[in-house]
Amino acid sequence: MEKSEIIREMQHAVAHIRETVHEKKQEGKKVIGCAPIFVPEELVIASGAFPVGIWGGQKVSLSGSQEYFPPFACSVVQSITELSMKGTYDDVDAIMLTSLCDTLKCMSQTIQLSAPKLQPIFIKHPQNYRLECAVEYMVKELNRVKEELEEVTGNKITEESLKQAIELCNRDRRALLRFKKLLAEKPGILTNHERHDVIKSRLYMDRERHAQLMEELNEKLEEEPVPAFDGIRLYVCGVMMEPVELLDILDEFGFAIVGDELVQESRQFRYMVPEGLSQVERLARQIQQIRGEAFLYDPKKERDDVIAEECKDVRADAVLFSLMKFCDTDEYDYPWVRDAVQAMGLPILNLEIEQIMQSFEGARTRLQAYAEQIKSRAAARQTS
Amino acid sequence: MSEEKLNSKQLLAKLQAEYMDDLYKAHERGQKIAWVNGLFPQEFLEAMDIQVAYPENLAATLGAKKGVTPYLDACEALGYSSDLCSYTRLGLGYQESFQSDISNIPRPDIILNCTNICGLCVKWFENTAKRLQIPYILIDTPFQPEYDATENDIDYIVGQFKDMIRQLEEFCGRPFDYEKFSRVMKTSRRVAKAWKRATDYVQNMPSPMDGFNMFNYMILAVCCRGKESTADYYDLIAEEMEELLQKGESQFKGNQRHRIMWEGIAVWPYLGQNYKTMKANDMIMIGSFYPAEWCVDYEQDDIRSIARAYANRPPIGSLQRQIDVRCDIMKCTNCDGALYHVNRSCKILSFMQPAVRKAVYEKNHKPYVTFDGDQTDPGGFSPAQFETRVQALRENLEAAAKE
Numbered sequence: 124m125e126k127s128e129i130i131r132e133m134q135h136a137v138a139h140i141r142e143t144v145h146e147k148k149q150e151g152k153k154v155i156g157c158a159p160i161f162v163p164e165e166l167v168i169a170s171g172a173f174p175v176g177i178w179g180g181q182k183v184s185l186s187g188s189q190e191y192f193p194p195f196a197c198s199v200v201q202s203i204t205e206l207s208m209k210g211t212y213d214d215v216d217a218i219m220l221t222s223l224c225d226t227l228k229c230m231s232q233t234i235q236l237s238a239p240k241l242q243p244i245f246i247k248h249p250q251n252y253r254l255e256c257a258v259e260y261m262v263k264e265l266n267r268v269k270e271e272l273e274e275v276t277g278n279k280i281t282e283e284s285l286k287q288a289i290e291l292c293n294r295d296r297r298a299l300l301r302f303k304k305l306l307a308e309k310p311g312i313l314t315n316h317e318r319h320d321v322i323k324s325r326l327y328m329d330r331e332r333h334a335q336l337m338e339e340l341n342e343k344l345e346e347e348p349v350p351a352f353d354g355i356r357l358y359v360c361g362v363m364m365e366p367v368e369l370l371d372i373l374d375e376f377g378f379a380i381v382g383d384e385l386v387q388e389s390r391q392f393r394y395m396v397p398e399g400l401s402q403v404e405r406l407a408r409q410i411q412q413i414r415g416e417a418f419l420y421d422p423k424k425e426r427d428d429v430i431a432e433e434c435k436d437v438r439a440d441a442v443l444f445s446l447m448k449f450c451d452t453d454e455y456d457y458p459w460v461r462d463a464v465q466a467m468g469l470p471i472l473n474l475e476i477e478q479i480m481q482s483f484e485g486a487r488t489r490l491q492a493y494a495e496q497i498k499s500r501a502a503a504r505q506t507s
Numbered sequence: 508m509s510e511e512k513l514n515s516k517q518l519l520a521k522l523q524a525e526y527m528d529d530l531y532k533a534h535e536r537g538q539k540i541a542w543v544n545g546l547f548p549q550e551f552l553e554a555m556d557i558q559v560a561y562p563e564n565l566a567a568t569l570g571a572k573k574g575v576t577p578y579l580d581a582c583e584a585l586g587y588s589s590d591l592c593s594y595t596r597l598g599l600g601y602q603e604s605f606q607s608d609i610s611n612i613p614r615p616d617i618i619l620n621c622t623n624i625c626g627l628c629v630k631w632f633e634n635t636a637k638r639l640q641i642p643y644i645l646i647d648t649p650f651q652p653e654y655d656a657t658e659n660d661i662d663y664i665v666g667q668f669k670d671m672i673r674q675l676e677e678f679c680g681r682p683f684d685y686e687k688f689s690r691v692m693k694t695s696r697r698v699a700k701a702w703k704r705a706t707d708y709v710q711n712m713p714s715p716m717d718g719f720n721m722f723n724y725m726i727l728a729v730c731c732r733g734k735e736s737t738a739d740y741y742d743l744i745a746e747e748m749e750e751l752l753q754k755g756e757s758q759f760k761g762n763q764r765h766r767i768m769w770e771g772i773a774v775w776p777y778l779g780q781n782y783k784t785m786k787a788n789d790m791i792m793i794g795s796f797y798p799a800e801w802c803v804d805y806e807q808d809d810i811r812s813i814a815r816a817y818a819n820r821p822p823i824g825s826l827q828r829q830i831d832v833r834c835d836i837m838k839c840t841n842c843d844g845a846l847y848h849v850n851r852s853c854k855i856l857s858f859m860q861p862a863v864r865k866a867v868y869e870k871n872h873k874p875y876v877t878f879d880g881d882q883t884d885p886g887g888f889s890p891a892q893f894e895t896r897v898q899a900l901r902e903n904l905e906a907a908a909k910e
Contacts, residue, residue, distance in 0.1 A: 190861060191858075191861055191862060192858055192861070193849055193857055193858070193861075195590065195851055195854075195857075196854070196858055220652075222626075222649070222650035222652070224626055224627075225625065225626040225627060225854040225855040225858070226854055226858060228626065228650045228823070228855065229854065229855065229858035229859045230858075231650075231652055232652065232825060232826035232859055232862070233826070233858070233859065233861075233862050235826070236826075236862055243652070245652045245653075247649045247650065247660075249647055249649070249663060250622060250629060250645060250647035250649075251645055251646075251647045251663075251667050251670075254666060254667065254670055255666070256662070256663050256665075256667060256669075256670070257663060257666070259662070259663070259666070260660075260662065260663035260666075263659045263662075264659065417630075420629055420633070420645045420647065421633055422633065422636060422642070422643040422644075422645070423637070424633050424634065424636070424637040446588075448590070449590055451590075451591055451592070451627050451630065451854070452630060454587065454588040454590060454591050455591065455595075455627075455630035455631065455633070455634055456630075457586060457587075457588070458585050458586035459634070459637070461586055473586075
């Protein structure tokens with residue numbers, strides 16, 4: 124397949140989620156929603172069901188969600204609630220919900236009212252994840268989740284089917300990590316919007332197909348020469364870069380994303396599932412490898428260190444903190460990230476966004492000014 | 508000459524002064540100082556002779572005494588969003604100077620947090636630990652979509668307790684004092700029961716206790732839960748309430764025509780205004796989750812029972828439990844109506860609240876109103892809106908009474 128065909132297939136998946144879900148249902152498959160932030164998709168795949176990302180909707184107009192949330196709730200949760208009330212998830216058989224922040228805890232309860240037919244499956248991550256008692260806890264929790272999925276799908280999840288699912292997801296993760304690296308080596312080879320669609324499509328495609336397409340795409344990208352690029356190498360932090368108009372604006376002003384730690388993107392695949400005694404234990408131990416995760420207890424608060432290291436690795440020129448309004452987790456971390464990045468001599472822009480935002484002129488002006496500021500700094504450095 | 512018996516107001520002032528003295532003399536006495544969140548299992552710290560300070564309590568105190576603005580400003584100057592919880596903003600601003608003309612707590616040597624109230628404290632304390640370069644210990648009590656804590660939750664919490672003991676031994680450089688731990692448990696249980704007994708006087712009709720006084724009384728239940736003197740204090744309050752009850756009197760000097768549940772944290776900067784507004788509308792606040800929230804009781808010397816007691820706090824239970832807790836409060840205290848604080852700072856108490864309000868109303872048909880507020884940020888509350896909402900509640904209550 125040509126590069127453009129691969130990307131088109133992935134973009135189609137991102138743009139036609141409801142159709143894909145409907146097709147899966149027609150095929151007799153069960154569909155399991157995967158809400159933010161981290162859920163064990165491997166168990167869903169091993170159960171023979173189709174995992175579909177539930178990450179809200181861009182530019183959704185809120186009306187009904189106000190029945191459940193006051194206006195100071197984050198727009199991702201508001202839009203999930205709104206869509207759940209409008210029947211968008213009617214074809215979904217069950218939804219995996221986490222409690223990794225107070226807003227998600229509340230949504231795990233209110234979604235049972237806003238979408239009463241949607242069966243909830245709770246994923247209770249241990250915040251104290253480095254301890255062995257936390258692994259034992261997670262093993263029991265995942266075994267409960269496994270049983271609940273078996274009940275929904277009517278299929279037994281075996282050691283072998285779970286092993287295969289883990290290997291498949293790890294294969295896809297490796298391909299995504301390779302893809303990220305290639306884009307850092309060859310900035311400008313894809314648009315920021317394309318980069319986002321390629322990564323996001325994993326949430327809405329058969330994982331086998333996604334892994335296969337990723338591997339093919341990587342081959343194509345490896346073959347291509349390094350494009351001429353005189354733009355800005357950008358590292359992005361935050362929950363997500365949606366609405367995608369924001370990415371188009373970045374493209375317009377010469378930014379190329381060379382690295383990210385977005386919850387919806389890299390933080391979904393940056394850690395492999397390790398080896399372990401049983402397949403469930405492997406899944407339980409994945410969390411133990413995490414360093415500097417904003418949504419988990421981090422006594423040394425290493426997120427800013429991790430970002431600084433990654434900025435160095437990808438030779439970022441600048442950082443964008445895409446701050447989802449009312450996301451306390453990111454609001455607590457921004458000053459630390461800013462200080463760490465500035466200590467490296469890099470500029471950082473704190474851009475407050477909402478997934479439901481409809482107007483982009485404010486963001487455009489800020490990003491344009493940011494680009495000009497970075498370019499004039501670089502020019503001044505060259506002349507001196 | 509025998510010392511004259513103090514009344515509860517005098518005793519509170521004396522015990523608070525002693526508590527502050529203990530905190531500020533800790534280092535002189537070779538003791539460590541910990542900062543913890545409101546419902547942290549302090550028994551483990553008392554057992555290790557660690558003095559415990561509560562930044563949330565400081566925030567409430569400074570809020571009530573109109574002393575928060577410099578710290579909220581200092582926090583925002585550091586780059587934190589003004590959308591963050593105002594307790595947090597105050598804490599992060601305060602730790603830049605540790606200096607207030609109104610009330611202070613000393614710089615901590617260690618910080619500990621339990622997730623049994625607020626998940627965001629995990630981040631707040633993480634930031635404090637990094638800023639002050641001190642160790643940070645977490646006890647994670649998972650959210651309970653199942654209604655309340657499961658056996659798996661309890662196993663995990665007990666595992667964390669064991670690890671905390673190991674870390675505290677390392678931090679203090681001596682073995683954990685299990686004998687003292689047992690004594691502190693006994694005292695803490697006595698405090699829990701005494702607090703509940705005292706505050707349950709609001710269930711009487713008319714109530715001898717002015718419910719707003721619970722906001723003052725609870726300071727020792729928060730800060731000194733492991734001290735015999737705290738239990739004595741609550742016993743004294745109970746005695747005073749019994750005396751008032753026998754005489755048919757009340758601390759509340761207004762008309763108790765309407766008995767109201769106050770849902771959520773107080774609006775500390777506007778306590779007086781809230782009180783006067785309610786009083787002017789013949790309302791006494793008698794229903795609150797504080798009596799149950801600060802009654803942390805368990806089986807003596809039973810670590811699983813302690814884990815369960817600290818895990819089963821109202822804010823982290825399922826929606827159904829949230830509903831049941833409010834229905835029970837309104838039933839036990841014979842409330843006629845409810846005032847719901849939509850608290851800009853507190854997501855865990857505000858984001859399930861619309862569903863809670865609706866379900867509670869469907870069950871008991873008692874009128875309610877909401878008002879927008881903030882626990883500490885004076886800018887997050889409108890006195891005029893509060894007045895209008897309270898008047899509307901009174902009208903609804905009167906209409907309901909006629910029906």
